[in-house]
Amino acid sequence: MLSTWALETFGPRAEQIRQGVAEALALALENAQDAQKTAQTELLHPFGFTLMSRKFEALASTFADMPDVETVKPPGSQHELVVLGGNLLFPFRYAKDRSVSVVTARIGDGRPSGLVQALFTRFGPRPWAEQLTLGGVEAALPEPATPADRALTRLPEGTRLVLIAYACNARAGLLDVWWGEAELLDRTGSLRWHHCEPIPLAGQAPAVELPGVAAPVGEASAFARGAMPAPALNPRPPYERANALPPMSEAPYAPDAAADEGR
Template sequence: MLSTWALETFGPRAEQIRHGVAEALALALENAQDAQKTARTDHLHPFGFTLMSRKFEALARTFADMADVEIIKPPGSQHELVVLGGNLLFPFRYAKDRSVSVVNARIGDGRPSGLVQALFSRFGPQPWAEQLALGGVEAALPEPATPAARALTRLPEDTRLVLIAYACNARAGLLDVWWGEAELLDRTGSLHWHHCEEIPLAGALPAGLPLVAPAGQESPFAGGAMPAPELNPRPRHERATALPATGEAPYAPDAAAYEGR
C-alpha cells in the first residue's frame, strides 16, 4: 500500500517508480557481487567500485524512457543523476548490515562532498529547527561553489531531493531500501528525516509503516501525531545559508572513496 507521501510526491506513477527503484538497486547489487566473485580476491574493492557506478546507471536506465525524466551528469563525475517529475533521486548506502537503523543514517563516513551539500541546500526540505553552531564551527555558511554544484543551477528551484537509503554487503546482497526526505545536519553527514519509509523488495513482505509520519498521519512510534513537515521548496536566499562551506573536493556519491569499505 502506498503512503500519502509517495502519492503526493510521485502521483499516479508512485507504485511503478517505487518498484523501479527496488529493481534497479537489486540489479546493481547483483552486478557488484558478480564483480567480486570474478575478481577472486578477499578485498572488497571490486564490489565497492562496481556498486558505486552501477547504482546510478541502473536507476538512469530504469527510468530513461519514462515521461518527464531528465538525466544530469555533474562536471567531474562519471555518474548520472535521475530527476523524475521534479524529484531528484539520490541513492546512498547507510549500512553494511542490519545493526544500524536508517534513523541514524549518514551520507558516507566523512565530510559530505560539495555536490552533496549543494543538493541538500538547494533541493532539501525546509529545516524544522534552526541549526546551532557545531563543534565551534558555524553551520550556516554559503554552500561551496564547485563545478558540480553550479551544474545544479539549471534545474528548477522547486526540484525536490528524494533520498534512497539502502543497506547491503557483498555476501548477503541488498538487505533493505528506504526512501524519503531529510535535512543534512552537519559536516559528518548526519541526517534529520522529515519522512522515511521502507521500499518492499522482491519476494519480501509488505513494507512497514513510515518511520516519520507525513502531515495528517500518526507515527507508529509515538503516542501522538508528528509535527507536520514543511516540504515546500525554500526560497533562494534561505538555501544560500543552509550548509557549512567546504573546499572543493572530488565528487563521491556517498562521500567516500568506495562502497566496499
C-alpha cells in the same frame, strides 16, 4: 499500499517508480556480487567500485523511457543523477547489515562531498531549526558557489531531493531499502529525516515502518480505528448538591506554589 507522501511526490506513477527503484538497486547489487566473484579476491574493492557506478546507471536505464525524465552530470562527478518529474533521486548505502538503523544514517563515511552538500542546500527540505552563527557577520555569509552547485542551477527551483537509503553487503546482497526526504545536519553527514518509509523488496518481508510515518492512503491509523474511550465522571458529593455549593473544579491556589515550580 502507497503512502500519502509517495502519491503527493510522484503522482499516479508512484507504484511504478517505487518498484523501479527496487529493481534497479537489486540489479546493481547483482552486478556488484558478480564482479566480486569474478575477481576471486577476498578484498571487497570489486564489489564496492561496481556498486558505486551501477546504482546510478541502473536507475538511469530503468527510467530512461519514462516521460518527464532527465539526467544531470555535475562537473567532477562520474555519475549521472536522475531527475524524475522534478524529483532528484539520490541513492546511498547507509549500512552493511541490519545492525544500523536508517534513523542514524549518514551520507558516506566522512565529510560529505561538495556535490552532496549542494544537493541538500538547493533541493533538500527546509531545516526544522535554523542553526545560529556565533562568528559575526562574516561567519554568516554564504560559502562560495562550487562548480557542482553552479551545474545544478539549470534544474528548476521546485526540484526536490529524494533520498534512497539502502543496506547491503557482498554476501547477503540487498537487505533493506528506504526512501524519503531529510536535511543534512552537519559536516559529518548526519541526517534528520522529515519523511522515511520502506520500499518493499521481492521475496522479503516488509521492513518495519518508522514512528511518525504516514499511514497508506485509505488506511486509517490504529488510533482512528479504535473505540472512543468514555471518560470517567466524578459526581459531586450529596452534601454539595443539597446545600447548593458551587462546584470546585480546581484546587485552591497556594501562595507558595509558584516557588515549588522553580520559576
